[in-house]
Structures are given as C-alpha cells and as structure tokens.
Amino acid sequence: MLRRLTPGAGDANALPMLDLRPVGYVIGLLVAMLGLTMLLPMLVDLATGDEHWSVFLECAILTFLTGGFVALSCQTAKGKGLTIQQTFLLTTGVWLTLPLFGALPFLLGDTEARFVDAFFEAMSGLTTTGSTVFAGLETMPKGLLLWRGLLQWLGGIGIIVVAMVFLPELRVGGMQIFRSEGFDTFGKILPRATEISSRISVIYLALTMMCALAYILTGMNAFDATVHAMTTIATGGFANYDASFGAFSGGTEYVAVVFMLLAALPFVRFVQLTAGSAKPLFADSQIRAFFMTAAAIVALIGAWQFFIVGVQTEAGFRKVLFNSVSILTGTGYASADYMLWGSFPVAILFFTGLIGGCAGSTACSIKVFRYQLLFASIRVQLMKIQQPRGVFTPRYQGRRVDEDVLNSVMSFFVFFTVTLGVLAVLLGMTGLDFTTALSGAAAALANIGPGLGDTIGPSGNFADINDAAKWLLSAGMLIGRLELLAVYAILTTQFWRS
Amino acid sequence: MLRRLTPGAGDANALPMLDLRPVGYVIGLLVAMLGLTMLLPMLVDLATGDEHWSVFLECAILTFLTGGFVALSCQTAKGKGLTIQQTFLLTTGVWLTLPLFGALPFLLGDTEARFVDAFFEAMSGLTTTGSTVFAGLETMPKGLLLWRGLLQWLGGIGIIVVAMVFLPELRVGGMQIFRSEGFDTFGKILPRATEISSRISVIYLALTMMCALAYILTGMNAFDATVHAMTTIATGGFANYDASFGAFSGGTEYVAVVFMLLAALPFVRFVQLTAGSAKPLFADSQIRAFFMTAAAIVALIGAWQFFIVGVQTEAGFRKVLFNSVSILTGTGYASADYMLWGSFPVAILFFTGLIGGCAGSTACSIKVFRYQLLFASIRVQLMKIQQPRGVFTPRYQGRRVDEDVLNSVMSFFVFFTVTLGVLAVLLGMTGLDFTTALSGAAAALANIGPGLGDTIGPSGNFADINDAAKWLLSAGMLIGRLELLAVYAILTTQFWRS
Ligand SMILES: [K+]
Ligand SMILES: [K+]
Numbered sequence: 001m002l003r004r005l006t007p008g009a010g011d012a013n014a015l016p017m018l019d020l021r022p023v024g025y026v027i028g029l030l031v032a033m034l035g036l037t038m039l040l041p042m043l044v045d046l047a048t049g050d051e052h053w054s055v056f057l058e059c060a061i062l063t064f065l066t067g068g069f070v071a072l073s074c075q076t077a078k079g080k081g082l083t084i085q086q087t088f089l090l091t092t093g094v095w096l097t098l099p100l101f102g103a104l105p106f107l108l109g110d111t112e113a114r115f116v117d118a119f120f121e122a123m124s125g126l127t128t129t130g131s132t133v134f135a136g137l138e139t140m141p142k143g144l145l146l147w148r149g150l151l152q153w154l155g156g157i158g159i160i161v162v163a164m165v166f167l168p169e170l171r172v173g174g175m176q177i178f179r180s181e182g183f184d185t186f187g188k189i190l191p192r193a194t195e196i197s198s199r200i201s202v203i204y205l206a207l208t209m210m211c212a213l214a215y216i217l218t219g220m221n222a223f224d225a226t227v228h229a230m231t232t233i234a235t236g237g238f239a240n241y242d243a244s245f246g247a248f249s250g251g252t253e254y255v256a257v258v259f260m261l262l263a264a265l266p267f268v269r270f271v272q273l274t275a276g277s278a279k280p281l282f283a284d285s286q287i288r289a290f291f292m293t294a295a296a297i298v299a300l301i302g303a304w305q306f307f308i309v310g311v312q313t314e315a316g317f318r319k320v321l322f323n324s325v326s327i328l329t330g331t332g333y334a335s336a337d338y339m340l341w342g343s344f345p346v347a348i349l350f351f352t353g354l355i356g357g358c359a360g361s362t363a364c365s366i367k368v369f370r371y372q373l374l375f376a377s378i379r380v381q382l383m384k385i386q387q388p389r390g391v392f393t394p395r396y397q398g399r400r401v402d403e404d405v406l407n408s409v410m411s412f413f414v415f416f417t418v419t420l421g422v423l424a425v426l427l428g429m430t431g432l433d434f435t436t437a438l439s440g441a442a443a444a445l446a447n448i449g450p451g452l453g454d455t456i457g458p459s460g461n462f463a464d465i466n467d468a469a470k471w472l473l474s475a476g477m478l479i480g481r482l483e484l485l486a487v488y489a490i491l492t493t494q495f496w497r498s
Numbered sequence: 499m500l501r502r503l504t505p506g507a508g509d510a511n512a513l514p515m516l517d518l519r520p521v522g523y524v525i526g527l528l529v530a531m532l533g534l535t536m537l538l539p540m541l542v543d544l545a546t547g548d549e550h551w552s553v554f555l556e557c558a559i560l561t562f563l564t565g566g567f568v569a570l571s572c573q574t575a576k577g578k579g580l581t582i583q584q585t586f587l588l589t590t591g592v593w594l595t596l597p598l599f600g601a602l603p604f605l606l607g608d609t610e611a612r613f614v615d616a617f618f619e620a621m622s623g624l625t626t627t628g629s630t631v632f633a634g635l636e637t638m639p640k641g642l643l644l645w646r647g648l649l650q651w652l653g654g655i656g657i658i659v660v661a662m663v664f665l666p667e668l669r670v671g672g673m674q675i676f677r678s679e680g681f682d683t684f685g686k687i688l689p690r691a692t693e694i695s696s697r698i699s700v701i702y703l704a705l706t707m708m709c710a711l712a713y714i715l716t717g718m719n720a721f722d723a724t725v726h727a728m729t730t731i732a733t734g735g736f737a738n739y740d741a742s743f744g745a746f747s748g749g750t751e752y753v754a755v756v757f758m759l760l761a762a763l764p765f766v767r768f769v770q771l772t773a774g775s776a777k778p779l780f781a782d783s784q785i786r787a788f789f790m791t792a793a794a795i796v797a798l799i800g801a802w803q804f805f806i807v808g809v810q811t812e813a814g815f816r817k818v819l820f821n822s823v824s825i826l827t828g829t830g831y832a833s834a835d836y837m838l839w840g841s842f843p844v845a846i847l848f849f850t851g852l853i854g855g856c857a858g859s860t861a862c863s864i865k866v867f868r869y870q871l872l873f874a875s876i877r878v879q880l881m882k883i884q885q886p887r888g889v890f891t892p893r894y895q896g897r898r899v900d901e902d903v904l905n906s907v908m909s910f911f912v913f914f915t916v917t918l919g920v921l922a923v924l925l926g927m928t929g930l931d932f933t934t935a936l937s938g939a940a941a942a943l944a945n946i947g948p949g950l951g952d953t954i955g956p957s958g959n960f961a962d963i964n965d966a967a968k969w970l971l972s973a974g975m976l977i978g979r980l981e982l983l984a985v986y987a988i989l990t991t992q993f994w995r996s
Contacts (some may be wrong), residue, residue: 237873344927349924385987411879417911421849428842437841462600492884
C-alpha cells in the first residue's frame with residue numbers, strides 16, 4: 001500500500017520494470033530483414049517491366065528504416081539473454097508486427113486494399129493460413145503474387161524455429177516434450193534460435209527448390225513454380241489463381257501431394273537425415289501416425305467417391321488425394337470444389353482440418369502428437385477405471401510421458417476447442433451463417449485457409465465478409481499459429497505483475 | 499497358450515467367468531417394474547374411452563413376465579455384491595434393455611412404428627433426450643403421450659441414481675469428485691442405490707407435482723400438465739404437441755423456466771434442503787456458475803434480439819429466456835423457431851448445448867463442474883508457464899483437486915469432442931448435410947433433443963431422417979447419457995479379459 005502511494009513508484013528506476021529493449025531489438029532486426037526481402041518482388045516487377053516496382057522500393061525503404069531504427073535504438077540490449085516474459089512478448093510481438101509491414105505492399109500497391117484487407121492478407125500469409133481477400137489474382141502484378149508467396153515462406157520457416165526453440169522452452173501446449181536436454185536457460189534462447197534457423201534454412205531452401213523444379217517438370221512456368229513451391233513448403237496455400245490448384249492438374253497435383261506431406265513432417269528429422277541418420281525419420285511414431293491418418297482419410301473419401309458417387313477415374317482419385325492431403329496438412333489449396341462431393345466428404349474434411357500435421361513442421365492445427373498423447377492418456381484412464389488400484393503411465397515414443405506434458409496437451413485441446421467455439425459465436429455475431437462461422441473459425445485457428453460453404457469454401461474467398469469478421473479471423477490465425485497459450489499467457493494480469 | 503488349447507477352457511468351471519446373474523437380476527427387476535408402469539397409460543386410455551388400452555395391457559404383461567422370468571432365473575445371485583465389471587455391464591445393460599421394452603407400445607400401438615423408430619423414441623425417452631420421430635402428436639392416443647412422458651420421467655430419476663451412486667464409484671469422467679467418503683466397496687453399491695433412489699424419489703415426485711400444479715395454474719389442462727411436468731423435471735423435452743412449447747405461452751413458459759433450472763441442479767442439494775440444511779445449496783460453486791452461465795447466455799441473446807433485431811416486447815424476452823434455458827439445461831423444448839433469430843443466436847445456442855447443467859441432476863452434456871475443473875486446470879497451466887518452478891494445484895469448492903480427477907475430466911472432454919466429431923462424420927456418411935449432421939450429433943450426445951436446420955431443428959422432427967442415422971443417434975444418446983466412458987470401458991478387450 002505504501003509503495004503505491006510513493007510518488008516515485010511510477011518511475012522506471014523505482015520498480016523493476018519489464019525491459020522491452022531485447023524484444024524491440026530482435027523485432028527491429030526481423031522487420032529490417034522483411035524490408036530487404038521486399039526487394040525481391042521489386043526485381044520481379046522490374047524484370048516484367050511493371051511500373052509497380054516502385055511500390056516495393058518505397059515499402060522496402062520504409063520497412064527497412066523503421067526496423068533498423070528500432071533495432072538501433074534497442075541495441076544496448078544486444079547479446080543480453082531473454083527472460084521468460086520477454087520470450088513470450090517476442091513470439092507474439094513478431095507475429096503482430098511483421099504483418100503490419102507485410103501489409104504495406106497491399107495497401108500502397110495495385111490492390112489498393114483497405115487496411116483491414118491488407119492486414120488480413122499479410123497475417124494470413126505470415127501465419128501460413130492462406131485465406132485470401134483478393135479475387136482476380138490472374139491480373140495482379142507478379143511482384144504482389146511473389147510477395148504473398150514470400151510472406152508464407154518466411155512465416156513457415158519462422159514457425160519451425162518457434163516450434164523447435166521457443167515453444168518447448170515456454171512449455172506451451174505440451175511442446176516441452178520436444179525440449180532438448182541440457183538446455184534450459186532462457187539466456188541462450190537467441191543464439192540457439194539463430195543456430196537452428198541457419199541449419200533449417202538450408203533444408204527449407206533445398207526442399208523449396210526441389211518442389212519448384214518438380215512443378216516445372218510437370219508443366220508449371222518458372223514463376224508459378226517458384227511461388228507455389230514457397231506456399232507448398234510453408235503449407236500456406238496461397239495460389240496465383242482464383243481457381244487455386246484448379247489451374248493445374250495431373251502430375252502437378254501429385255508433386256504437390258508429395259511436398260505437402262514432406263512439409264508437414266518434423267523438420268528436425270530432415271536435419272538428422274542430412275547428417276546421415278535416417279533412422280530417427282523412420283522410428284518417429286508421430287510420422288507413422290500422420291501417414292496412417294492421411295491414408296485413412298484418403299481411403300474413406302476415396303471409397304465414398306468410388307462406390308457411392310461412382311467417380312471411378314484416375315482424376316477422381318487424384319482430386320480426393322490432393323484435397324484431403326491439402327486439408328490435413330493445413331495447406332489449403334483446392335483443386336476441386338469438394339463442397340459438391342456430398343455430405344460425408346464435407347463432414348470428414350472439416351474434422352480433418354482439426355487434426356493437422358506433425359509438430360516442428362510448418363503445419364498447424366492440433367497436430368498428430370497431441371492426439372497420440374491424448375489417446376495414450378485415455379487408454380490409461382480406461383485401464384484405471386477397470387483396475388482402480390493399478391498404476392499405469394502413458395508412453396510416447398517408448399518413453400514415459402511426464403504428467404506436466406499431459407496436462408499441457410489436454411489444456412491445449414480444451415483451449416483450442418473453447419476458442420473455436422467462442423470465435424465461431426463471435427463470427428456469428430458479425431452476421432456469418434452457422435457453417436461459415438464455424439468453418440471459418442476452424443480455418444483461421446488451424447491455419448488451414450478455406451472454410452466450408454459458398455462464401456469462404458474452396459470455390460470462394462474472404463473478400464466479401466464483413467470487417468469485424470476479418471479482424472476476428474486475423475486474431476484467430478495469430479492465436480492458432482502461436483499455439484494459443486503463447487498468446488493467452490500475455491493476456492493474464494499475472495504476466496504483467498511478475 | 500496352453501490354457502487356450504485345453505479342451506475344458508470353454509467350460510464355466512474351468513475358468514473364472516464373469517457372472518452375469520447379478521446383472522440379470524437387477525435388469526429383470528427393472529424390466530418388470532417398467533411393465534407395471536405400463537398400466538398407468540392403460541388406465542388413461544381406459545378413462546378416455548380409447549380402445550388403445552388393450553395395447554398397453556398386452557405390453558405390460560409381456561414386459562412384466564419377461565422381466566420377472568429373468569429376475570427369477572437369476573435370483574440365486576440376489577444379495578450378492580457387484581464387481582466392477584458387473585457394475586459397468588449393469589449400467590449400460592439397463593439403458594440398452596429398457597428401451598427394447600419401452601419401444602413395445604410404439605410398435606404395437608396406434609403409431610404402428612417400425613422397429614427402428616420405436617427403439618429411437620424409447621431410447622430418446624429413457625435417456626431424456628427428447629428427439630422424436632413422431633409427427634401429429636395432437637392425434638396420438640393419450641396413453642401413448644403419457645408413455646412418452648413416463649419414459650423420460652423414469653429415465654430422469656434413473657440417471658440421478660446412476661450419477662450419484664454408480665459413476666462416482668466407476669470413476670468415470672471425473673465423477674469420482676462426488677464420491678462419498680467411507681464407501682468404496684462395490685459390494686454395497688446396490689443397497690446404497692436402493693436407499694438413494696427412495697430418498698430422491700420423494701423429492702423427484704414432489705418437484706414434478708409442484709411443476710404440474712404450476713402448469714395447471716397457468717392454464718394447462720391436467721393431462722398436459724402431468725406429462726409436461728414429467729418431461730420438464732427429467733429435462734427430457736418430449737411435448738404433447740408438434741409445436742412443442744409453442745402450444746403454450748406467457749406464464750406457462752416462466753413456470754417451465756423455473757422448473758427446468760431446478761431440474762438441472764444437483765439433487766443431493768434438495769435432499770440436504772429437505773433435511774433442513776439450505777447452506778450446501780447456496781455454497782455450491784457449481785450452482786453459482788450454472789446460474790451465471792444461464793444469465794450470460796440470456797443476456798447475450800436478449801441484447802442481440804433487443805438491439806440488433808429490435809424485438810423489444812415482453813414476449814420477445816420470454817422467448818429468449820425460455821429457449822436459452824431449454825437448451826442449456828438440455829431439456830429441448832422449443833417455444834419459438836430460433837433458427838430464424840439470426841446467425842448469432844444459432845451459433846451461441848449450439849455451443850450452449852455443449853455446456854449443460856450440474857452433475858447429479860437430470861441434465862446431460864459436458865456439465866458445469868467439468869468446465870470449472872478444466873478452467874481451474876488451465877489457470878494453473880498458465881501460471882506454471884510463467885513460473886516453471888512454481889507449484890500450483892487447481893482447487894474446486896475450496897478443496898485441492900486430485901490429479902486423477904483432472905485427468906478423468908480432461909479425458910472426458912477429449913472423448914466427448916472426438917465422439918462428437920466421429921458421430922457427425924458417420925451421420926454425414928448416411929447423407930445428412932453438415933449442419934444437420936453436426937448439430938444432430940451434439941443433440942444426441944448431449945441429450946438435448948432438437949438440432950439445428952430445417953429437418954431436425956426446433957420446428958422439425960426426426961421422422962424423415964434415414965434409418966442408419968436413427969441407429970447412430972440412438973447409440974449417441976446412450977453413450978452420452980452414460981458419460982461415454984461407462985460404455986466405452988465395456989468395449990475394451992481388457993474389460994473382458996480381467
Ligand atoms: K494454410
Ligand atoms: K432433452
């Protein structure tokens with residue numbers, strides 16, 4: 001009580017305050033890097049003789065200078081370790097700040113987007129969601145199309161680093177199960193993030209180039225191949241055409257399936273693979289469960305199409321395979337309007353989106369390892385019910401699972417479900433019908449992209465929904481991408497007190 | 499291995515086999531009692547001069563004799579204690595067997611229902627779900643209407659006993675938190691169930707009579723008042739009119755609101771109240787949370803109707819109050835077609851149905867205490883995330899919550915959600931559209947009754963959906979009513995091995 005009444009209590013020197021400089025320094029650097037990246041679409045516009053290039057130059061200068069200025073002004077904190085609070089703020093801060101600058105080209109460029117649309121598109125990009133507010137993509141300057149691809153590509157690698165380094169340390173959503181041993185000081189989180197980033201970058205770039213090459217070999221032009229390779233490996237789903245992947249077919253679809261699946265695997269396994277060790281890749285039960293899930297979904301929808309609907313062609317199977325994998329991995333490309341396939345595929349695809357890929361990949365949603373842990377825990381529950389005095393422990397990858405991890409995963413599941421419900425209700429409040437609201441909430445929170453129904457379904461886009469809904473969906477993308485608790489923790493009063 | 503090959507292994511004497519006689523004895527007795535209950539609608543049909551009475555006599559004799567015969571043939575097991583396996587089998591067995599006999603009057607009576615319809619209606623009755631396959635209720639013999647009411651009324655008191663005695667002992671879905679101390683032997687479960695039943699019966703009957711009286715005072719005729727009082731206190735929701743509660747209005751609706759809310763409270767509090775102790779009623783945090791939830795939902799939908807839609811009459815508020823409480827308590831009466839209220843009420847009512855009433859009442863769904871425990875656990879998670887070395891324990895009603903209870907509740911939530919998803923997908927497979935499939939799955943699993951959409955929504959019924967969907971929904975009602983794990987435990991191989 002006394003301290004509150006002391007006049008100097010508001011003074012930074014009187015109370016230990018949260019030092020925002022280390023956070024500002026990293027965010028500033030990342031913003032500056034985003035500014036530099038804007039020079040790539042500028043070059044493309046220059047190469048295609050599009051006057052639009054000047055927009056990117058302007059945005060690049062603005063972004064680079066702002067980021068550089070912030071980084072410089074926080075430079076005194078360089079090299080300092082991060083506290084747990086700072087790490088939380090950094091994670092959410094990055095995904096709140098970068099979209100603001102990523103939106104600039106949409107605001108100032110040919111799209112002449114309003115702020116809400118530009119922000120939505122940039123957030124949708126950096127969170128690798130892939131919902132788009134733009135129609136008429138065919139006539140968009142190539143630079144802007146590349147920019148959309150780049151946003152997702154950068155968001156994709158960013159999230160792998162967050163999932164491999166930040167979330168395990170923050171003990172968010174059970175990600176502590178992927179915590180590497182002998183490393184538990186927040187002080188070392190930034191050097192480690194830098195080290196992981198550079199190691200992952202090589203693999204990420206290599207996968208993207210392989211994907212682009214395969215796209216070219218199956219008929220895409222070089223530009224489309226580059227952009228789509230970026231949004232494939234990011235499981236982002238932005239396409240260069242309003243028809244999404246409907247613009248391509250045959251071999252291209254199979255190529256996309258292979259790389260969407262690869263992009264949904266834990267990237268640490270690729271690191272190990274390039275280091276000569278293939279065993280972890282094949283021993284990973286999450287990967288096995290993921291492929292089994294994919295196979296089951298394709299089989300179920302495939303059987304429906306084959307036996308009930310009577311589509312018995314190779315093209316029919318390909319559409320099932322492509323669109324199922326696209327939803328499961330949270331990529332969100334559509335090569336057919338699966339709303340027309342009937343009640344069963346629609347229902348199963350809705351829930352498929354709530355499964356997702358593996359942890360440590362670019363895929364989002366609840367993720368396979370959480371279902372594995374949840375089912376392991378339920379199995380133990382069922383055994384306990386029948387033998388109340390028995391002692392059972394759930395296991396994952398052959399090891400006993402810590403109670404703390406299980407609680408974390410279950411809290412995540414509850415939080416995800418409740419957030420989904422609240423978001424759907426709020427979207428309903430803005431006037432969206434039930435199917436659009438519920439599937440839109442799921443598409444944003446699980447970073448899938450397209451929802452169900454005529455408006456935001458595979459054949460639609462997010463252009464015509466109201467502004468309030470766009471803000472809500474943007475928030476949903478952010479919350480979902482950062483595994484909910486990383487964002488919610490900041491909203492607690494306790495966070496700011498300690 | 500050797501034992502399997504031994505010729506005598508199939509012999510009951512060679513291996514300790516599950517003794518089904520105690521289960522058969524109790525189920526037989528209950529079936530016989532159900533047979534006796536059929537004499538009530540017979541009397542009503544006799545009194546109204548309806549020839550239909552003979553159907554009930556026939557059904558009564560058939561049911562009473564079958565039940566009596568089974569009970570007699572298992573009589574040797576009378577007075578024996580139940581093992582945990584037998585208790586599981588008894589719980590599920592009761593709710594599988596009684597609907598078979600409860601369906602007889604629909605099969606043989608004026609409704610001339612097919613087996614699937616009759617079973618669906620009886621299961622919907624005994625699980626207090628209230629979905630109906632019958633249209634033209636106004637022309638149905640009074641005896642059959644009373645039978646529908648009786649099924650729900652019996653199901654209601656049955657489930658209170660199960661929730662108070664069986665589930666806590668079976669440690670299902672966190673119900674062990676309501677386990678009374680000094681009582682943990684399965685041997686005593688039947689005497690205790692009998693004791694609780696008789697104590698609860700008085701209160702249950704008194705509440706029903708008070709409700710019926712209040713209905714009469716606000717304008718219902720004696721017959722409607724009796725049947726609706728039964729389905730109100732059972733939070734069942736069967737009505738005597740196709741328009742459900744749309745046939746009544748004004749004071750009757752307010753009366754229904756009061757009794758629906760009462761029926762969703764833990765009945766143990768009423769027992770304590772009649773014993774002269776009102777304190778537990780007011781000290782129960784579950785009850786407080788339940789009323790706060792109800793108030794919040796009514797306020798939200800009321801504000802929408804008042805400010806956005808512009809319905810500013812008493813009748814408008816009454817419809818909001820009545821239908822919100824009806825869904826929250828899982829009663830499922832409709833006094834207005836809330837599908838027409840717009841996107842927000844529809845979305846919020848869908849999720850309201852997934853909340854439900856208090857444990858130990860006739861209400862179903864996930865229930866308030868589970869959300870309280872889940873949120874307590876999530877709060878602890880958020881604190882742990884910020885102070886990884888801190889020790890926090892979730893509390894409920896002022897007491898520390900056992901890790902075992904938390905795990906149980908979380909498993910329940912996961913199981914409920916996954917079952918909801920699987921059921922919706924299966925319903926989609928039978929051809930129901932997305933909204934009908936998803937809301938139908940929720941309406942069955944949470945024992946609400948009506949779903950969303952034109953077919954099974956508040957203005958529709960379940961007559962025209964396909965047979966496969968009817969079987970699936972019947973299974974959903976059973977699984978949901980018995981809190982999932984009580985049914986799933988039986989489906990594990992381990993159950994039959996031990
Ligand atoms: K996506
Ligand atoms: K009901």
